[in-house]
Amino acid sequence: MQFDLKDLRLFVLIAQTGSLTRTSEQSHLSLAATSARIRALEEQAGMPLLIREARGVRLSAPGEAFLHHARAMLQQSRQLQADLQEYGAGLRGHVRVFANTTAVTDFMPDILAAYLTAHPHINVDLQERPNAGIAADIRDGRADLGIVAGTVDTHGLRAMHFSTDRLVLVTPNAPRWAELDHVAFSEVLHERFVGMHRGSTLQTFLDQLSQQLGATLKLRIQLSSFDTMCRMVAAGVGIAVAPETAALRYRGTQRVCRVPLTDAWAVRPRYMLVRAEQPVSAQLQELMEAIAVYHERM
Numbered sequence: 403m404q405f406d407l408k409d410l411r412l413f414v415l416i417a418q419t420g421s422l423t424r425t426s427e428q429s430h431l432s433l434a435a436t437s438a439r440i441r442a443l444e445e446q447a448g449m450p451l452l453i454r455e456a457r458g459v460r461l462s463a464p465g466e467a468f469l470h471h472a473r474a475m476l477q478q479s480r481q482l483q484a485d486l487q488e489y490g491a492g493l494r495g496h497v498r499v500f501a502n503t504t505a506v507t508d509f510m511p512d513i514l515a516a517y518l519t520a521h522p523h524i525n526v527d528l529q530e531r532p533n534a535g536i537a538a539d540i541r542d543g544r545a546d547l548g549i550v551a552g553t554v555d556t557h558g559l560r561a562m563h564f565s566t567d568r569l570v571l572v573t574p575n576a577p578r579w580a581e582l583d584h585v586a587f588s589e590v591l592h593e594r595f596v597g598m599h600r601g602s603t604l605q606t607f608l609d610q611l612s613q614q615l616g617a618t619l620k621l622r623i624q625l626s627s628f629d630t631m632c633r634m635v636a637a638g639v640g641i642a643v644a645p646e647t648a649a650l651r652y653r654g655t656q657r658v659c660r661v662p663l664t665d666a667w668a669v670r671p672r673y674m675l676v677r678a679e680q681p682v683s684a685q686l687q688e689l690m691e692a693i694a695v696y697h698e699r700m
Contacts (some may be wrong), residue, residue, distance in 0.1 A: 405446065409439050410472040413451070416440065417469050421458040427498065432463055445470075473548035484626040487643045495524035497694045500531040500539050501549035502603040504567065504645050505672075507627050509696065510549070517692050524685050527559045532603050540675045541614075546686050548675035549693075562690070569668040571633050571661040572649050579641075579659045587643070591617040594640035596631050597624045608643055611667075632658055645670075647700065672697075 416425045416436075423436055426436040444451050451465035461469060501510060505529060514526055531539060534555070536548040543557050548559075551567065571590060573579035591612060597619065598605040605624065612619045622640045625631050628648035635642050636656035649660045662668070676682055682690070 405443070405472075405475070407476065409443055410476055412436065412439055412478065413443060413472055414469065416452070416459065417461055417465075419458075420460060495521070495683065495690060496527070496687050497547065497683075498527045498529075498545040499522065499549065499689075500529050500536045500545040502529060502533050502536065502551055503598055504551060504604065504628075504648070505549040507532040507598075508645060509649050509695075511690055513689075513696050517689055521685065521688070526689070527550045530602065530604060537675060540677060543677070546676070546683075547690065549672065550675060551670040551672045554673075554675075556673075556675065558678055559675045560678045561675055562606055562694075563671055563673055563695045565700070566669065566671045568646045569643050569663055569670065570646045570649055571663055572632055572644050573661060574635060574638050574641075575657040579661060582659075582661045584631045584662045584664050585669075587611065588615050590641065591615060591619070594620045594622050596634045596640045596642040597621045598624045598628075598631065599624050604643070628652075 410426065412429060412431075413429060415612075416422065419425050419428070422436050422440070423433060426433045429436065431439075440452065447464065448466060449464045450462050451468050452459040453462050453465075499510070508527060514528065518524070518526060529545075531548075533552060536545075536550050537554045537556060537559060539545050540548040571585055571587075573620045577640075609619060620640075623634060625634065628644050629652055631642045631644055632649060632652035633645070633654050634640065636652075636658050637653050643663070644661060649658065652658060674693060676690075
């Protein structure tokens with residue numbers, strides 16, 4: 403099936419207005435022309451996309467699915483246009499990176515600051531994604547490079563290990579925590595927690611894990627950086643689960659304790675993912691090397 407972008411925009415507008423008449427007025431088309439275009443879309447789809455009612459229209463079940471894909475196609479079209487304009491203005495490379503919470507908030511900012519300074523004609527689009535979804539995004543070509551931690555399905559991908567991190571319990575500097583050599587996550591579920599922002603890879607994982615253990619995390623506050631989390635912990639707001647590297651880098655005036663977690667999932671090997679059969683561009687190869695070198699020096 404081939405769809406005209408103008409028709410997709412028209413369909414999205416109909417979904418927003420719920421009216422062929424209002425859509426026609428906003429699109430500066432006659433009602434007959436609007437109806438004809440929608441009928442043509444339905445013929446291509448082979449099923450009704452709209453349910454016609456006395457006071458307007460609403461989407462059928464296939465229409466809801468069509469709307470989802472129409473919006474995605476229009477977004478991709480806008481992104482394509484923006485990318486081409488940048489190339490026309492002198493851009494020589496564009497790299498899309500999907501990464502988990504730790505990578506986005508902890509080490510990629512430092513790496514990209516140096517990389518982008520050294521490569522003024524390259525843009526990098528860094529987006530936070532769940533670990534499991536990153537592998538699928540790379541396979542489907544939605545990103546050039548994936549950065550994940552732990553176990554993921556790498557079928558059809560080339561996975562390159564570049565470091566191993568450990569999740570630890572970050573606690574206030576109090577005797578009852580300082581005396582602990584280690585602890586299991588299940589043993590502290592009754593405590594109050596400081597967490598990462600809703601939807602982050604780490605927070606989603608911990609929420610799911612807590613549910614599997616028959617509990618719900620008692621989150622007092624959710625934040626967007628590990629350093630801020632450590633500040634809240636040091637102030638006595640609660641405890642947190644964070645990468646050990648992030649806890650070690652915390653430079654607050656109040657110290658925190660780092661208690662090793664005994665859970666097997668706390669040890670997290672990190673991997674860079676690229677498509678197995680896709681040649682790696684020079685600019686992407688340089689970025690991957692920069693990530694590897696950065697962690698060799700840590």
